[in-house]
Structure formats: C-alpha cells, structure tokens
Amino acid sequence: MTFKKLFGASLMAATLVSPTAVQAAPADYQIDMAHTNVLFNVNHLGLSNMLGRFAEFSGKLSFDDENIENSKVSIVINTASIDTFHAKRDEHLRSPDFFNAAEFPEMTFNSTEIQKTGEKTAKLIGELTLLGVTKPVTLDLTLNKAGAHPFNKKTVAGFTATGTIKRTDFGMKYGVPNISDEISLRLELEAVRN
Amino acid sequence: MESLLNNPVVQSSLLPLLVSLIVSGIVGFSLPKGKMLAAMAVPISALITIIAISGFSFPPKASSQKLPYLIIAAGLVGVLFDYFEIRGRFYKLACLVLPLPMIVWVFGTRFNSIDLSGVFFLTAVWFVAAYALWQGDHRRAQIDTGLKVLFFSGGLGVILLLGSSGMLAQTAFGLMAAVGGFLLWNWPKFRFSIGASMLFPIVTILGAMAAQGLFFTKASGTAMAFLVPLLLIDRIVPHIPFLKRATTPLMRPLSLAVVALVCLTIPVGSALLLTETSSYGY
Numbered sequence: 001m002t003f004k005k006l007f008g009a010s011l012m013a014a015t016l017v018s019p020t021a022v023q024a025a026p027a028d029y030q031i032d033m034a035h036t037n038v039l040f041n042v043n044h045l046g047l048s049n050m051l052g053r054f055a056e057f058s059g060k061l062s063f064d065d066e067n068i069e070n071s072k073v074s075i076v077i078n079t080a081s082i083d084t085f086h087a088k089r090d091e092h093l094r095s096p097d098f099f100n101a102a103e104f105p106e107m108t109f110n111s112t113e114i115q116k117t118g119e120k121t122a123k124l125i126g127e128l129t130l131l132g133v134t135k136p137v138t139l140d141l142t143l144n145k146a147g148a149h150p151f152n153k154k155t156v157a158g159f160t161a162t163g164t165i166k167r168t169d170f171g172m173k174y175g176v177p178n179i180s181d182e183i184s185l186r187l188e189l190e191a192v193r194n
Numbered sequence: 195m196e197s198l199l200n201n202p203v204v205q206s207s208l209l210p211l212l213v214s215l216i217v218s219g220i221v222g223f224s225l226p227k228g229k230m231l232a233a234m235a236v237p238i239s240a241l242i243t244i245i246a247i248s249g250f251s252f253p254p255k256a257s258s259q260k261l262p263y264l265i266i267a268a269g270l271v272g273v274l275f276d277y278f279e280i281r282g283r284f285y286k287l288a289c290l291v292l293p294l295p296m297i298v299w300v301f302g303t304r305f306n307s308i309d310l311s312g313v314f315f316l317t318a319v320w321f322v323a324a325y326a327l328w329q330g331d332h333r334r335a336q337i338d339t340g341l342k343v344l345f346f347s348g349g350l351g352v353i354l355l356l357g358s359s360g361m362l363a364q365t366a367f368g369l370m371a372a373v374g375g376f377l378l379w380n381w382p383k384f385r386f387s388i389g390a391s392m393l394f395p396i397v398t399i400l401g402a403m404a405a406q407g408l409f410f411t412k413a414s415g416t417a418m419a420f421l422v423p424l425l426l427i428d429r430i431v432p433h434i435p436f437l438k439r440a441t442t443p444l445m446r447p448l449s450l451a452v453v454a455l456v457c458l459t460i461p462v463g464s465a466l467l468l469t470e471t472s473s474y475g476y
Contacts (some may be wrong), residue, residue, distance in 0.1 A: 095411050096258045097361040102410040103256055103304070132255035171259055173249030174361045178200060 008041045009186050026064035029157060029191035035186045038077055043180035052093075054107075056081035059067055061191045063157050065146050068122050075187075077107040097174040103133050114141065124161050130170040139163035139185065155193035202360070205246045206367040214239035214375030222379065222386045229385065230276050233392035236372045237269035240396065243368035256298045257406050258361065264296055264402055265395045272394030276387070285390070289327035291392060293320045293401050300402050301409075308409075315408050315415060323401035326425055327393055334387040337380050337447050338428040343396055344373040345454040349421045350404060352462050356430060356469040357413025362403050369396060382444040390466050417465035427453045 006021040038054040056078035064070035082093050091099040094101040111126040124141040127134050146157040166181050167173075198204055221233030244261050251259040271292070275285060297316055301308070302357035308316070326346075330339045346376045351366030373396065379385045424429075430453050431446075432438045440449040 059385065089360045091412065095358040095361075096256060096406060097359055100256050100258070100410060168249065171249075171251045171255055173251070174247070176249075 009037065026062040026157075028194045029061040029063050030194055031059045031061060032156075032190040032192055035158075035188075035190035037186075038075070039186040039188070041184045041186075043182070045178055049184075050084055052082060052084035054078065054081050055083050059189075061157075061189070063146075063191065063193075065157065067116075068141075068143060069116055071114055073124070073126075073189075074110045074112050077109075079105055079107050102133060106138055109137070112136075120144075128165065128170075130167075131172060133170045135165075135169050137163060137165055139187070149192075157191055157193075159189045160187070161189070199246055202247075202364055205243060206364040207371045208474065209246060210239045210243040210368045211375040212374035213242055214372040218379055218386060227277060229417045230279070230387045230389060231273060231391055232379070232386035233276070233388055234269065234273050236369075236376050236392040237265050237395035238273070239372035239375065240369050240399070241265045241269075242371065244365055247364050247368065257302075257402070257410070260300055261365065261399050261402060263421050264300075264399050268292060268296070268398040269391065272390035272392065275390035275394070277383040281391075285331045286328060288390075288394070289324050289331075292327065292398060294324035296323075296398050296402055297405060300405060312409065316405060318419070319401050319405050319408075321459075322404075322425070323397050323424055326397045326400075328424065330389065330393040334389045336428075337377065337384060337388070338450060339393065340373060340377045340380065340388045340449050341447060341454060342427060343393070344370055344377065345398070345427075345451075345458060346421055346424045347396075347400060349375060349424065349458050349461050350400060350407070350418070353413050353417045353421075353465040353469075354403065354407045354411065356408055356417075356465045357411040359407065359411045359413070362407060362411070366400070366403060369400065372396075377447075381423055381447050384443055405419060412469055414465050414468040416468055417461045420461035420464055423457045423460075424454055427457065430457075 036057075038057055040053070041049045041051050044050050054077045057075055059073065059075035062072040076120055079099040080094055082090055082099060082101075084090055084093065087148050091163070093099055096103065099107075106129075108129045109126050113125040115123040115125065117123055117184075120143045122141045124139040126137055126139075128137040140163060142160045144158040144160055147155065149156045163185050165185060167183050168176055168181050199209065216235075217238050218232040218235035221235055222228045225231060241262055244265070248258060248261075250262055254263060256261045271288070274280070275288065280288075297320060298305075301316075326342070329342075333339050347366050347370035351363045351370060354366055355363035373392070376386070376392065380388070404418055408415050408418065427450050431440075431449050434449075434453065437449040437452065442445055
C-alpha cells in the first residue's frame, strides 16, 4: 500500500468517525409514561402539605448526554387529570376556583435553556403556561442516570426536576393565603431513546 | 385585620354588607342626587368583595377574572342612567343590549367550541338578564326588584356551591349581602331609589356567573332555570290570600320574602338532587 493510499484511507476513516465523536447531536427520546410523574404539593392552612399529581400528560425530550445544555424538554399536561387522592377535592380543583379545567384544559412547560451547574445537575429554565398566563420558571434538574437499560439494553435516561412557583402569578388567587400561594413541583422523568 | 379579611365567611357576608350599608348611607344622605344614586353602593361593595375573594387580574384571562371589569363597566352605565334619569325606551333598549356584550366578552374566542345546547343556554341567560333589568324601569320606588336580586343571588350561590365552585358561590353570597346592606336602608321605611346603578352591574355579573356555572362547573342548569320564578314574586303575592293584604312598607317586603323563600326551595332542592358530584363539604 502506497503512502498516498494509506493517507487517503486514514482521511476517510477520520471523516466517518470524528463527527459523531466530537459533535454529538441531541437525540430524541420517548417519555416512558410508566415511570414518569408530574407531582406537586401545596400547604393547607399551615397544617399539612397536600400531595397531588397529574395523571395525563405527554411530552418530548431531546437529550444530549455529552452536553446537557443542548437538551430540550416540553410537556403538555391535561389539567382535568389532577389527582389528589380525594375525588371531591379533585372536582373542586378542576373548577374555576383553581385549574379551571373546562376553560383551560392544558398546562404546558417548554424549556428555553439548560445551564449546567455540576457533574449531574443543571438549571432547567423554561416557560410554564397555566390558566392562559405564561411565566418563566426555573427548576433544579438532576440527571439521575443515563445509559443502557439493565434488562432490555435500550438507551435510557432518568431525571428529577424540582422547583417552586407562585400560583397567584398565573391568576390562581382563590384561597390564598389559607391554601398556600407557593406550590412545590416535582417532575420524575424516564425516557427511552428512539 | 388581614386574617379577618381572608376569612371566606367574612368575605361573603360581613364585608359586603357593611361596605354597602355604609357607602349607601354616605352617598344617599350627602350627594345632591344621593337618594337616586345610593344604590351604586351595591356594585362598589360587590367589587371590593370580588377582589377580596379572587383578586384582581390585569389583563383578565379567565372568564371569572372579568367580573370586576363587568361591574365597573355596567356600574358606570347604570350611574349615568340614574344621574340623567334615563327611562322608558332608552332604558329598555339598554336592558336588551347590555347582557349581550357581557356574554360575548366573558366567552370570547371560546364561542367557536360552543354547541347548539350551549347557544340555547346563553340565549336563556341573556333573556333572563334582560327581563330582570326590564322589570326595574318603573319600580325604582319599590323594594321588589331589590328583593328579587337578593334571593336570586342567594339561590345562585347555593347552586354554584353544589356545582363545585366555592369562588363563584362566595361571590354570589357576597352580592346577596351587598344587596342586603343596601336594602336595610329601605326597610321598613323606603329611602333610596333602586335603579340602574344597582341593577345594571349586579344583574350583569349574576348573568355572567350563571353562564360560567353552566359551562365551567358541574352546576345544574335545571336548578338555575328554577330560579326564574324569583323574578315573579311580586306577581305571585297578590294571588295568595293571607299575603296579598300585606301592603304596608313593613309587611309587603316580608310577604315577598316568604314567597321568595318558598320559591327557593325548588332550585335548591333540585340542585341537591341533580348536581353530579358536588365537592361541597369535603
């Protein structure tokens, strides 16, 4: 093999290999609904913290495991699917007093920026739209684990995002301060690479 | 003081009652046309009550956030009508027209998703609101219209409470208390005119709340329909032997109230029976 041929082969190999190694693009992931939860808690009269979740939602995740700042997430939540483990209270929460589910059936979160803060942590900055009002929200994001699933070997990633919002910022003012203005949010998300 | 104002019972009873009582007294006895304009105390009280209950949002997004704006707009129109003593043809025209922009604005772009039954419900709300306003034209010097609005607010409050909206129910009870505070000046001695200053804004937001209850809560439409006879209590009383003789300023309001209470049992009872899953009392 001449030097010319050897150089040409090396150049071709480098061209084929290096882009994927150096410029890893974010990959699309499908949210695993069986292992994803949108959770919240709210203080009631200073006595207790009521836990709740939204049972129905959908979302998109674009995740770059090399550089998390290139990742994006968007979630659409069905507000009528609120579940606080008490049917009557859930009915009240769907009413115009709170989530007004008939008038505003969806609540959305779209990430706008991710700022890496540590090896496995970041700030997830996005816009939350609730009751027709859109406000910026920052969540603390932790990448729990990313890699091959131990059983099916598919590429998976798991995250936890936590944060707090003020419901009055979104026009949900009924019952404040007896039912606290601050709502703690928690998103537990697991996704499988397409 | 702040915790007192955060108390739902105070918000929907004592606060509107006292504000209405005090403001109507001040306006009624101090302004040149006070006796004609004292009723503006009711929308003022209602506005304060609504802000205490559900806050003030600018710009309003949800239909319930539009209530304060409706009170202000309809209240200003009402005060103008009372101040310039507009009656007859123009008053009746306003009765027909006023509920329309209310309905259109409250529902906005959501009209696209309203089906035929929704159009029927909204037309019914418009008709009842226009009829309630219409009645007030020649009855400014009688307590009848005030009592009708008082009991209608209370009945609507119960239906909305059973329909899962504490906020709308509280607002309706607050309206009832605000009307009650004003009516205390008119019983047993009639002092202040019950005109457009009160009727325009209060009937407008009662209509808006009924429409919201129908579309956005589990409140029973049938129960709401049974509230309509409350607008006819002055026509019912003359047909009841032992009540028709009660014609004095002291006794006539009492006889009207008795009939209104009897009429209220039907919408309240049907709301209890027909509301799907009431969240009341959890």
